Amino acid sequence: MSIKTRTKFILWTRSGSRCAISDCRCKLYEKAIGDDPDVLLGEMAHIVGQGDDGPRRDKPIPGGDIDGYDNLILLCTKHHTIVDRQLQKYSVDRLIQIKVDHERWVDASLTYGDRFKNLHEPCETTTETVASTLLAVERMPRVVYSAPCTSKETTVARNMGRAPIPGMMLPFIIRAKRLYTFFDLSRDDSPFDEFVDLNSVEEEDAFESWWPDPDRIRWYSDLLNRSLNKLTGRHGLMLDRKHKRYYFPPEDIDQERKVVYFTMTGRKSTLSVAREPITKKTGQGKGFWEHLAVALRFERVGASSWCLSIRPERRFTTDGSKPLSPKRTTKKATSRKSRMYNVDVHKEVHFWRDFLSDGNPRIIFDFGSQSIVVPTDLIQPSIEWPGVFDDLPKVEAIEYEDDLFSASAYSQILDYGKVELKDDE
Known part of the structure; x- marks a missing residue:
């Protein structure tokens, strides 16, 4: 070196x-x-x-x-x-x-x-574009549907029906004996019909009544987080509930897991995302597993503006499943992060946007009559400053283009149009 x-x-x-x-x-x-x-x-x-x-x-x-x-x-x-x-x-x-x-x-x-x-x-000041870890959200669910429900969340989750259309997400929460969801509960093909009365469904405007309310905005965030659980689960990720992050499990018992993705320059590459590090001299395992992980969170950044935050992390386990002791984890996590500079973080953020979007121009959460749409272009603000002498050149990130399938999925989302509340009709 x-x-x-x-x-x-x-x-x-x-x-x-x-x-x-x-x-x-x-x-x-x-x-x-x-x-x-x-x-x-x-x-x-x-x-x-x-x-x-x-x-x-x-x-x-x-x-x-x-x-x-x-x-x-x-x-x-x-x-x-x-x-x-x-x-x-x-x-x-x-x-x-x-x-x-x-x-x-x-x-x-x-x-x-x-x-x-x-x-x-x-030198004179220079204007540079700064890479961020945020994706701007293009569309958020405007309506929250609810109905009385006396069942527990675990009961509903185990026994609810299938989604009317493959790929549709059905996040829900139960608060004060009411079930809340982004899915239209009044539909005849509702998978919640066994647990709620379709004639008692209410609709609320999230922008008007939920986002300004400190309690309701937390409930709204709970629905968003459960939507993230659906997205990551479909991509084979596990949830570390204690640290609120998602991570790759091994491919199988004691089997390293690898993921194929496209780098920032558009080159196809393979990344090891769950493995037991090997000692170079002996070729033996080091006695712990390292898992690529990520913290995902929707952040409200304006009256009606949201972003999806991507924070790369690591998870350490003894055997691919059991968490490593806090003392050993802290030491290894600190060691990893001390070697990660801005360009390394940027590369990992790119990996996650490529992986979660399946290499498409946007991540779509489909709830039936409404959706969350997150374009995969990272927010890149500009700053003016003196610059750094002999700094590394900026690495350009690829831009994703629509193919036939991603364009069709996006077109279908746009066809939903604006969801009108019944009270406004």
Whole structure:
């Protein structure tokens, strides 16, 4: 591996472009003169050296990453040589303390401008598009149907009829002995007819009476969450109720699970989503399973505007099923997230939008006479800022196009039109 550009930039910035040895602290940059080039006098030294014969190689690596920020210190050429030769004087602990003391000196002594002086030429502000983890919702259910119901939710769930049309979702909740759903309970083919009186069905405008009410909006959110349960269940995901996230189970007992999807560049690829990590040296399993997971949530962002939030996560188990202990889970989750930068999160968000939409331009929740429609284009706001020197280029994400089947499904949803309340007729 090599030191990442971002890590280099942080190290040079926090060190103020000066040697970290307190008796030196010489400037580590000489600006170009005439036809002569710029000269960098600083060297990024490893506290625990690279290679089997590197200095202090028998000691634990600070931060765990040989090329990570915690294992690097900025020195002049002279002191880099001295530090790597005088191992008794410059131990791991002493170098870490030297680095900490030097960065404190930089914070106290150098202005923000001094730290960047001569490091690179100032640039004008630039406008960039920022990737988000949000999908804008195009359509939400406007009507909530309800009717008296004396049965328990578990009873209704076990004994209710089939959906009138394959693919239709039937999320429901029972609150205060009334069953609430986005499905039109007055239909003759209602799968709830055994539990509610079709002649006692009421309709309420969610925008007018549910969204402004703090109790009703929670009920509405419950219906939305159960819709997400239907969507993820159809894609083979399991629900981790304690942490409110969905995850991939193994393909079978002790069998790794893989998913085929399209990357952000439109290339077909395979991703391992549930597996037992293997130790490279021995080829043996590490004694735990890692599952790709996601937290999904509908967020109300305006009077009538909603978004679907996608937050990539991980789930760890002992055998593909039983959760790992909280202590071990925390350590592994922290380790994974410490290695995930913005581009890595963006790639996982893309994976989830591709997987949940089956590679189509939108995710559709069909409730019969109304629906939720979520286009798979991520919200991408623009910002104006100075930018980051030598930043990584932006990775363009693919845009999905309709095929015959997705276009037909969307056309059918549009044909539902606006659901009119009976009271308004």
